[in-house]
Amino acid sequence: MTIKISKINKLSKHGPCPVYIHGCGFNSALGLNAEEIHARLQQGRSPDMIPVSGWLNDGTDTVVGKVVSELPVIPIRCKQQDSYNNRLALSALLQIAEPIEQAIAQYGHERIAVIVGTSTSGIADNERALTAKNENGNFPEDFHYCLQEVGNPSEFIADYFDLKGPAYTLSTACSSSGRVFLSAKRLLQAGIVDAVIVGGADSLCRLTLNGFHGLEALSSTLCNPFSENRDGINIGEAAAFMLLSLSSELQPLDADKPQQAGNSGKPIALLGAGDSSDAHHISAPHPEGNGAVEAMRKALADAGLTPQDIGYVNAHGTATPLNDEMEAKAIHRVFGVQTPVSSTKPFTGHTLGAASAVEAAICWHILHYSINLPAQINDGQIADNLAPVNLVQPETKLTKQAVLSNSFAFGGNNISLIFGYVHD
Template structure:
């Protein structure tokens, strides 16, 4: 086994999703004691059919006046997470310098929702709103906004590989830190709900009109959600760390996964190798678990080949919705909460487990048995990412 990485420590973490944005909201949702804001919407689809979506419930903060050129729902959502870790970022700037901190953000929607509103105004009145500019929906807009807000001048860019976008930012962070180009990296994912994405998935007949049911025999599609999740990473030791990351690109089909999960398995194995861990070191797998027949089947096969039925598995998509480009970072933040606060593993409410699902699902309250959590995100085109978070032994 080749150990090619060294732990990168999580200095701070922020999350704002359908579960909420504070520990007293997030933790009861993860433990199943409280419902998240997964709501039925019968207006957002062009077909007027209903689908369940994971909406942010809290009002979003306004941008500072000098940054109003960045004003979009996506950036206001990002700001709601940025404010949670602002003190930690300022401490890193004081310690390392603004030019030694990178910003890498994964997104798939950026400010498209604002573009939709602007184009409706154009169709209705003949003019775009005065404050609209196309740059708000460019994929790099949120990373540029974050850097501008904190006054950071290190490397700054966005990654957009569909649903693995904010997983790939962790690999980019590894490389920047290992090369000593920077001393800290602010990584994460931000995606807000927009009609373009929802109607696109609806055209693929991939949306569920009910709360999604990962790994269930009656699973019938995904729920889309919105989220912002950020982490500040550096080599400064803390109690939780990114231990390893793995990727693959099987390019089997533009929207369908490789049926046997070969690319998914390769990403997980590369993450284990990168972390210098064996399968028995993993105490929980947070599955991509979209509740589509093809994804759940292939992912369960891949997990079973690597881990058998020994490791507990669940998907947290019923709590947040599939947050698209923000999914990896959202589920990385969930892993951080479990590790930092010793939370019970999120349970899978699966009353009719599918016959082809051999993995062991978390169906009762249990805590993490093992040093690490593996989190999967798989995207269109076979762009697969697996991340491992955990504790570092002295």
């Protein structure tokens, strides 16, 4: 593949350079469409966070975030890539098919990249195939080993839209689909491509559930972020995707159809991204939140913003004892007690490699539709040993122009993303 390098964007040399968002597709336990997503965020509950039995090897019950919508059919031309995870991804991608087609028409198939974050890819299908082989001695006829490859989601998306630009997958545990935004920004600012499809998809599987259960990190009830009684995560499945470019608008396929900028009337962009790798421990975060602080401060610097410019922090907020204690310290060190904070994992579950994209999508919905901030859902018994942070109460409005979202992964792989309005 020959990659043509276009003129490097000069704004990146002279100050913050926004990366514009041209649509967001999202499917999770929060629902598939905007009306359902907003209603559940405002009601403070998602009925698709459901208790399940029989998933864990020791018979313990747990709660999972389940996608219940009907998933689209993979076309015949991509039949060898027909996995549950790819159908889940496609359910979100079809929501932004129009801007993707606009970008193809404007820039060409070779100038659009695909970067996906995932942690399990097609493992759920492999579990079913292995069960069938153990029972009857053969894999199912439609099973193919490539479905388990971590790079399969990005290959599928590139094939589905017939894209010829760079296509690859990042897998850094729970920060996977956050790092794709940083990688996309670098590709765009280097002039390697003109648009990038970014996001993540992860589906429920026994491997992940039993793995976290083995780490004693799984809750048997709805997760309880920042509570004295928090005892672990809920696993969820989801897909969320966005189309990014350095242009504030795409040329419409229908010249008479106006561009949509959301309720705010202002374009929404990735304003900044920051990362760090403190490598404190293979699974536990640094107890003082040093890596988290570094990621948030890098994102602010990248965006050219101060902590006072941020109107909401979407916390990683896993409801594990170590994460919430660390993150409260880190947020307090950067933002004090003024900035509203909440974890939205009680609405979606922890969607692992897709978590960053899922929470980026929630931030996009807040900005695009001017909805209230998601209130913090827990049992109301806030832990006394947590550093003070301003947990969101019901009916809280966004009063600033930008929001920040955190994702912290195994090995101290941290990412912070800032999204907000762009004023021309």
